[in-house]
Amino acid sequence: MTDLAIQLSGVSKKYRYFTLDKIDLELPRGQIMGLIGANGAGKSTTIRILMGLVHQDSGEARVLGHRMPAEQVAAKWDIGFASEDMRLYDSMTLAWHMNFIRSIYSGWDAAHAQLLLKRFGLRADQTIKGLSHGQRVKSALLLVLARKPKLLVLDEPTTGLDPVARHEILRELTDVMADEGRSILFSSHNTQDVEQISDRITFIDRGRIIDSMDKEAYLDRWRRLRLEVPSGIDLPALPGIIGVQQRGRLAVATANAFVPDLANAYERTGARVQHIEHMTLEEIFVANVEHSREEVKA
Amino acid sequence: MNRSIIGQLVLKDWRLNRVLISLTLAIGLVALLVTQFGGLARLIGIVWFFVALCILGSMLPGSVILNERKKQTLAFIMSLPVTSVQYSIAKMLSIWGLFLVPWLTLLISALVLIETRHVVPQGAVPMVLILAMLPLIGFCLISSTTLVGESEGWLVAASIVVNSSYWLGWFLLARIPSLSANWNRPAAVWNSTEIIVLCSELGAIAFIVAVTLFLQSRKRDFI
Amino acid sequence: MLYSFTLSQTDKRPMYLQIMEQIKQRIAVGDWVEGQPIPSIRQLAVDLQVSVITVKRAYYELEREGIIVTHHGKGSRVSATTGLRARLREQELQQHLERATRIAAELGMSPEELEDRLQEAGNQPAKKKGELV
Numbered sequence: 001m002t003d004l005a006i007q008l009s010g011v012s013k014k015y016r017y018f019t020l021d022k023i024d025l026e027l028p029r030g031q032i033m034g035l036i037g038a039n040g041a042g043k044s045t046t047i048r049i050l051m052g053l054v055h056q057d058s059g060e061a062r063v064l065g066h067r068m069p070a071e072q073v074a075a076k077w078d079i080g081f082a083s084e085d086m087r088l089y090d091s092m093t094l095a096w097h098m099n100f101i102r103s104i105y106s107g108w109d110a111a112h113a114q115l116l117l118k119r120f121g122l123r124a125d126q127t128i129k130g131l132s133h134g135q136r137v138k139s140a141l142l143l144v145l146a147r148k149p150k151l152l153v154l155d156e157p158t159t160g161l162d163p164v165a166r167h168e169i170l171r172e173l174t175d176v177m178a179d180e181g182r183s184i185l186f187s188s189h190n191t192q193d194v195e196q197i198s199d200r201i202t203f204i205d206r207g208r209i210i211d212s213m214d215k216e217a218y219l220d221r222w223r224r225l226r227l228e229v230p231s232g233i234d235l236p237a238l239p240g241i242i243g244v245q246q247r248g249r250l251a252v253a254t255a256n257a258f259v260p261d262l263a264n265a266y267e268r269t270g271a272r273v274q275h276i277e278h279m280t281l282e283e284i285f286v287a288n289v290e291h292s293r294e295e296v297k298a
Numbered sequence: 299m300n301r302s303i304i305g306q307l308v309l310k311d312w313r314l315n316r317v318l319i320s321l322t323l324a325i326g327l328v329a330l331l332v333t334q335f336g337g338l339a340r341l342i343g344i345v346w347f348f349v350a351l352c353i354l355g356s357m358l359p360g361s362v363i364l365n366e367r368k369k370q371t372l373a374f375i376m377s378l379p380v381t382s383v384q385y386s387i388a389k390m391l392s393i394w395g396l397f398l399v400p401w402l403t404l405l406i407s408a409l410v411l412i413e414t415r416h417v418v419p420q421g422a423v424p425m426v427l428i429l430a431m432l433p434l435i436g437f438c439l440i441s442s443t444t445l446v447g448e449s450e451g452w453l454v455a456a457s458i459v460v461n462s463s464y465w466l467g468w469f470l471l472a473r474i475p476s477l478s479a480n481w482n483r484p485a486a487v488w489n490s491t492e493i494i495v496l497c498s499e500l501g502a503i504a505f506i507v508a509v510t511l512f513l514q515s516r517k518r519d520f521i
Numbered sequence: 522m523l524y525s526f527t528l529s530q531t532d533k534r535p536m537y538l539q540i541m542e543q544i545k546q547r548i549a550v551g552d553w554v555e556g557q558p559i560p561s562i563r564q565l566a567v568d569l570q571v572s573v574i575t576v577k578r579a580y581y582e583l584e585r586e587g588i589i590v591t592h593h594g595k596g597s598r599v600s601a602t603t604g605l606r607a608r609l610r611e612q613e614l615q616q617h618l619e620r621a622t623r624i625a626a627e628l629g630m631s632p633e634e635l636e637d638r639l640q641e642a643g644n645q646p647a648k649k650k651g652e653l654v
Binding site: 030031170195196198 | 533534535536537563564566567570571572573574575577578
């Protein structure tokens with residue numbers, strides 16, 4: 001039996017101006033998945049569905065083995081959720097929130113909570129109202145991290161944070177990895193974070209999953225080939241190349257299914273391969289989205 | 299296990315609305331005080347108290363129910379192991395708790411006055427009870443509408459409709475002969491009409507609550 | 522113990538390659554000796570704050586190159602083959618030479634000119650070169 005922390009099959013949800021279309025997504029236990037997409041792509045809706053906060057129109061959602069939304073209470077005992085548009089109670093202190101969570105969950109680790117307070121530079125006796133944005137985000141994260149839940153579901157955990165705060169949070173998320181029974185799903189449009197700590201990457205655009213796979217294998221499929229094209233030579237369309245931009249004698253080919261033979265194929269046509277580069281996840285993101293939108297239009 | 303979560307949510311609401319609780323207690327106490335004075339003051343006191351109760355009844359749903367959405371804390375609460383129905387139950391319990399404090403104060407002080415000071419004949423007790431149920435039903439309607447409707451618009455609409463219909467309730471009840479007939483009796487007598495009316499009022503509350511929970515359970519986009 | 526490698530995000534090479542290189546360097550300079558146990562994949566991932574899968578890949582490639590050995594259930598250690606350090610240094614040299622050749626070609630230098638330049642560099646005083654292996 002596959003041990004999946006999250007399993008979405010054919011999940012669809014229709015809103016007036018937006019449709020989530022047959023989402024398939026799998027996160028094996030013990031792994032970290034980064035969910036990438038432009039604003040409005042459907043990241044938050046997908047996350048809400050797997051938290052049971054929104055009921056899907058069709059398709060099955062299973063989280064930690066529980067069907068959502070029917071078994072959401074059972075699932076939520078073991079899930080720690082934080083989202084960018086979520087707020088804590090302004091008039092209460094962080095300490096009050098900590099006690100509140102502690103009174104509900106038995107897994108609260110007080111020592112760990114104290115450690116996190118120190119690492120995050122937070123004071124428990126401060127009211128939420130007086131905190132900066134970064135401190136609020138860290139407070140919300142502290143509340144879920146100190147419980148040590150089996151699954152962390154985080155919607156934009158590092159958005160809008162200064163580099164130091166981001167670093168602090170990434171450190172905590174990777175610390176979670178030390179326990180191979182715990183999993184994390186986080187959405188972000190900070191591709192650097194996703195590239196750094198995700199085991200799996202899922203791309204979502206306009207309500208559709210474009211790609212969902214192992215990060216290293218995924219990064220390995222993409223290359224930029226810088227070509228020198230003598231005049232009179234037309235570059236052929238090659239399988240695995242999703243786009244070529246040419247200006248004069250210089251061209252850049254973007255490959256999403258790179259094999260070394262592609263370079264040879266170009267050389268055989270008379271073009272010279274100057275350089276083959278890996279692409280950052282950000283470059284892949286943009287190329288991927290543009291390509292998939294063109295495909296849909298066609 | 300989840301009953302304790304409902305309890306925690308209720309306590310949380312009461313803790314968050316400490317100011318309102320103090321206010322309602324103050325209203326209750328002032329009402330007690332004012333009714334000590336006789337004559338016109340007593341009447342003014344009771345009317346004023348009733349108006350305050352109506353206002354409170356309209357304010358509470360805003361503060362307790364709507365604020366979760368306005369202040370965006372709903373996601374935090376719903377990420378806890380609760381269903382939307384359990385959440386709704388917790389909301390109703392906390393908001394009722396807050397309302398019942400002044401309401402019970404009014405009722406009890408009215409009954410005590412009737413008993414000790416003979417403000418009105420004791421025959422009026424059933425009628426007093428029946429009349430006192432009206433703001434309770436009204437509050438139930440306003441808070442449930444707000445819970446289901448999720449917006450200030452619904453709260454305002456329900457408040458206007460309910461608060462302007464009390465007179466109608468009194469009017470209709472006063473027209474039932476077997477109710478007003480006993481008003482001047484020296485002792486409280488419960489005839490079947492009074493019992494039926496009282497039970498219908500309780501039934502109305504139960505019905506409103508049931509419909510509310512049903513509608514809440516049917517919501518597919520809770521957040 | 523924290524294994525602090527410095528991984529550059531602006532370095533265009535994939536992270537797993539950077540990790541591999543830094544492990545090789547550790548071995549090459551003698552920080553990690555042959556036969557020495559190295560951190561588990563998960564432990565290194567946590568310390569470096571990178572995904573487990575990236576470290577897994579690095580270890581996989583290192584094992585393929587015979588630089589580390591993983592025993593199921595016992596963790597990984599540096600290969601006990603003799604001459605590993607020297608081999609790694611050789612690899613490093615080869616990489617440098619290939620790079621030099623490429624740059625020379627871009628500059629339009631002839632192989633003879635490159636040889637001359639290499640001799641020149643060899644004649645530089647030793648103190649400029651830092652540590653000698």
